[in-house]
Amino acid sequence: MAIEPGHAVDLSGAMVLAPTTPADWLVVGPVAIPIVTGAILLMARHETRLHASLAVVGLLATLLCNIGLLARVLDQGPLVMTMGRWLPPFGISFAADALGASLALVATLVAVVCAFFATADIGAVGRRYGFYPFMMLMMAGVGGSFLTGDIFNLYVWFEVFLISSFGLLVLGSQHRQLDGATKYAILNLVGTTLFLTATALLYGTFGTLNMADIARKADGVRESAPLTTLAVLYLLAFGMKAAAFPVNFWLPASYHTPRIVTAALFGGVLTKVGIYALLRTLVMLFPPELELLSGLIAWIAAATMVIGIMGALAQTDLRRVLGFVVISGVGVMLAGLALGTSEGLAGTVFYAFHSMIVMTALYLLAGVMNGLGGSYSLSKLSGLYATNPLVAAFALLLILAAAGLPPASGLWPKVMLVRASLDSGQPWLAFAILATGLLTTLALGRVFILAIWRPRVAAGPKVPASPLLGYVALTALSLPVVVMGLYPDPIIAVAERAADAILNAPAYIGTVFPEGAAQ
């Protein structure tokens, strides 16, 4: 592509000629930094002692970049960069709006804590097998999914974090891990292939893959194109990824098998990427189709939350209880999508922030309890209140958060969602959300009673020293839980901005295509 001298080509029809500033690079940072760190970790595979610190430093840099990105997005609106200077929709755009930027920030926060916790949980062998590189590449995939503005690129990032998650899931190669990983891998692969099928049909319909371009062209082709089919395919594909009933059975089959810190990261982050993709496609690209499907989604939401939490009530293994709690949280988030109103979507986004932090914290808490009590089984765990009152305090706070009770963070998104469902005349959905809250209190309250309050039932293993690292990690996650519970206004404001960003597509389109947004 070397341009011959003297042969002037008018580039303005193909390229973005306006210079970019270093601040624009904030949108690439949350993906590029983890990739570079992961690459360095792969090269330094024998220096296992350096892995943890390198990964924590890399993730902290990513976190700073995410904070900068969110601040800028909240201040000046969506931030767009199109790779290789090609004009959108020909180049692949990265487009951060309040929704993507805020979710990427919370996901990175959770990952930093997990990387920190893993310094104790993952030994030299696990590091040699690549725990930290896989984790960094997975976070690159998650960040890319949140920030990309191109639907095929979204598929690529989905696969990036999927492949890395396979690596994390089988790390250790115990029998149960191979069993769980087989089911997880096959079903997720089918899910992403369905996503690709939908994208192929979408490309055939629109001739473009840029999401802003699709959003602005959707009205023009609605008469002749099978957009409802596309919306249903996306609902199925991303519903599978988000573990919505009835395509959720891969989650309880696999999330309790890997190392606890891996389970914490998966339970916190991965299902929310599916929720994000549902919000992005259904709300921003196909709003009329979403309205058509909202009754179906409402039923899926109610079924997911109630059946999920009833699964939790039947489990003995603490990690499997948590797996089902993750599923019921997905149902709560889907309720906001079904309502499709500004307040409902804001509730969903807020619940996603809350759920990422609280589910990760609960899994890490389970890891700490296993370290102290020597088991994940509710029939063996006991007497932790007597030996480690601090664990009891963390457990109480996180259980209140998961159940949606004050003073923790779960209250406000549920209030928003209940109010939104009452406002749109669907009291039964509000009832389902409240009933789920009650059942969550029962399921997790029983964990508290049995594992923590109950006097020691057996002479378990000797009580090790207090898990300082676990306490630090739990404190780091509990602080935002309490802050979001006691002072929710700024978070609600961010969630409303995020909901507004997808409901108000013209603003997003106008950022990607500065001139001629209306076309």
Next chain:
Amino acid sequence: MDTLIFRTIAPYLASLMVLFSVFVLLRGHNEPGGGFIGGLIAASAFAIYGIACGVAPVRRALYFHPMAISGFGLLLSALSGAVSLFMDMPFLTGQWTEISVLGLPIDLSTVLFFDIGVYFVVVGSITSIALALEEREHA
């Protein structure tokens, strides 16, 4: 595959394939070819060498662990995309320059380094899968 003919010819065949893979990689700058296909050719060269002479000699010949090679490629690609930061252009924008080596003009570009990175990623990851499978076979 423990035949004398194969074992004798495999090192030469493998080195020829690696050479050809580099040719394909550089040819990809302006014509069909490139890092991905070049990397596949090099990875199959190592796989052939492994089938003929066992996995240990391949690992010795490679010196670096395949995943480390992969990581290097990833780093090279990511960094070559980041060069445009200093030119006020978006990520992954190609930058061209021309240097003269012994009076011979050579076009250099970040695109080339990106492609070389892809080459290493493919060589590393495919070789590591192939060697893992071959090791399993012999064990």
Next chain:
Amino acid sequence: METILAATVAIFFAVSIYLILSKHIIRILLGVAIFSNAVNLTIFTAGRVVREVPPIIPVELDTPDRLTANPLPQALILTAIVISFSIFAFLLVLAFRAYQELGTDDTDGMRVAEPEGEDLPPLGY
């Protein structure tokens, strides 16, 4: 041409779904492989099929001088093939390991992670 391709895609999807519904991992994997090929063919067909006009701009021009074939589906398919190839390689190794370690490739028999007849949690203390 589109009709033939569409029919092929339909057959591929039917075969792959039939195989994925099987209980045996190896059949499921074959189904998944055909599934991704079906999707690749879908992308190819969705990108409009045009006879041999490669999208190459002549040296003296800045834009193509006539309607050319669409190069984007090739790029999309290549990406999808690379991804599905690597995931499929991983899945094969995983299934092989699972078969070796668990001694079965029947998904009904793979109950290590979720054992049958597990105790219910204690009802009180």
